[in-house]
Amino acid sequence: MIKAGSIAYAILICIVVGIFCYSLLLMSGYSRVYTTMLDTHAELLVNNESAQEFFLGKVDDIEEKEITIDLFENGITSLGVIKPWGFYKVLHTTSVFKKDSVKRTALIGQWQKDDNLALYLSDASKPLFMVEKAKIIGNAALPKSGIKAGYITSNAYRDTKYLQGSKRVSKTSLPKIDYLDFGYGDVRTTRLNEVKDHTRLYNAFDKQTLVVETDTIVLENKVLTGNIVIKSKDSIYIKKSNVLENVLIEAPKVAFESGFTGTVQVLAERIVSLEENVVLRYPSGILMNKGNVDKREINIAKNSKVLGGIVVEDENRGLDKIVTIEEDAEVIGDIYCSGKLQLKGNVTGTVYTSNFYLKTEASAYDNYILNGTIDRKGLPIEFVRIPLFKSKSEYFRPYAIIKQI
Known part of the structure; x- marks a missing residue:
């Protein structure tokens, strides 16, 4: 039981x-x-x-x-x-x-074209003069009068291999680029005084663009990352104490303090100035193509770098447009200038310009390069460039990813 x-x-x-x-x-x-x-x-x-x-x-x-x-x-x-x-x-x-x-x-951005084009200089019936260490590495589109050794007082070209590549005759105007509107879609706004110093402000790219408006000339101690535009109706002086990553800057005049490093794109009307030892990391850029002004000017000082591109594009031939790359300064990417380029430093990539320009203490010279170099072959094959040309252009290449953001 x-x-x-x-x-x-x-x-x-x-x-x-x-x-x-x-x-x-x-x-x-x-x-x-x-x-x-x-x-x-x-x-x-x-x-x-x-x-x-x-x-x-x-x-x-x-x-x-x-x-x-x-x-x-x-x-x-x-x-x-x-x-x-x-x-x-x-x-x-x-x-x-x-x-x-x-x-x-x-x-x-745009994948680089594989034709090794280093220089496109529009034909204004003047030859290109090379002085001292000036050199072009890659192919060149030049005026009918070609390329020659130049002389500036006691300075003369010292190397007969100033062009290492093929050459062809250019046209009287630069290749037409696609219009760059520097747009950024739907926005929400805030004031700069509402952004805390030394505190990271991040705005994702799948959100509305955040426009930070300011009346303050000096920008300092800000940490801004992502889908953000810094906008002013006056000048902006960017101090080296700022940490800026992937942001846009829009103002009539923009200057960067010596020692600044960041990833920015600048839309300006009148002046962009980089003091010595400024680095605008890839992908950065400077654009001037709008505004009713009498002069556009970009100055890249000694030992400064722009990794991305520079574009000064205006069909007004009476407008004074000058881009200056000082000694030991460097641009990696493309320069497109529908005005004058004063090249004393280095360009690793391609230059499109209407004229070269050189100013010394004694005089000014048209279509002269003193010690400047353009090296197209030195541009890495992985480098993705700014999309200048439309898809039907002979200069167009397919789009490629720069980075995931």
């Missing part, structure tokens, strides 16, 4: 074992669901990456109208959106499957 206590004990054991077995089954079910979710998310990530590559080939189409596509016909839909960001563009790619989604945002 079984005692009542033993029956109760057996029932308790059965309940415990049942709960344990049920828990195992439940855990197994959840594990399968979780594994499926992981697999789906992994597939979403791969699909999103592929969609981003697909949209890179459709940039011009996306700018006119957003594109949605089921790339692999697997139920995952991807949306491509283009947003202007200074010289460059921002590509947003969103892939969706049921309630799960993956987003990817990249800063994109």
Whole structure:
């Protein structure tokens, strides 16, 4: 005869074992669901990456109208959106499957053309004169009168290999570039005095652009990163105490204190000045193409660098436009100047200019380069350039990713 206590004990054991077995089954079910979710998310990530590559080939189409596509016909839909960001563009790619989604945002530019073009100098019926250590490494489009050794008092060209590349005859005008509007889409605004010193302010590129307005001439001790525009109706002096990453600066006059380092794009009307030892890291740039002014001027002082590009573009031939690259200063990327370029430093990339200009204590010279160098072959193959030319232009190359942001 079984005692009542033993029956109760057996029932308790059965309940415990049942709960344990049920828990195992439940855990197994959840594990399968979780594994499926992981697999789906992994597939979403791969699909999103592929969609981003697909949209890179459709940039011009996306700018006119957003594109949605089921790339692999697997139920995952991807949306491509283009947003202007200074010289460059921002590509947003969103892939969706049921309630799960993956987003990817990249800063994109133009892949470099592989013709090794170092210089395009428009034909104004004047030759290009090279003095002392001046040198062009790469191919050149030059006036019909060609390239010659130049003389400035006791200075004369000392090396007969001033052009290391092929040459062809240029036209009277520069190649037409695409209009650069330096747009940044929908915005929300704040005042500079509302931004705390030494405190990082970050704004993602899938959010509205944050415009920081200021009436203060001196900008100092700010830490700004991402989808942010610093805007002023007057001059801005950027102190080296600022930390600026991927931001735009818009003002009539912009100057950078010696020692400043950051990643910025500048839209100015009158003057942009880099004091000595300033580094605008890649991808940075300077643009002058709007405003009713009597002069546009860019000065890159000794030992300063701009990694990205410089564009001074204005069809007004009566307007004085001068870009000066001082000794030991360097621009890595493209320079497009529809005015005069005074080149004493170095350009690693391609120069498009209407004229060269040299001013000394004694006189001024047209189409002279003193000690300056242009080295197209030194530009890394991985370097993604500012998109100057339209897709139907002979100078156009496909778009490529600069970095994920």
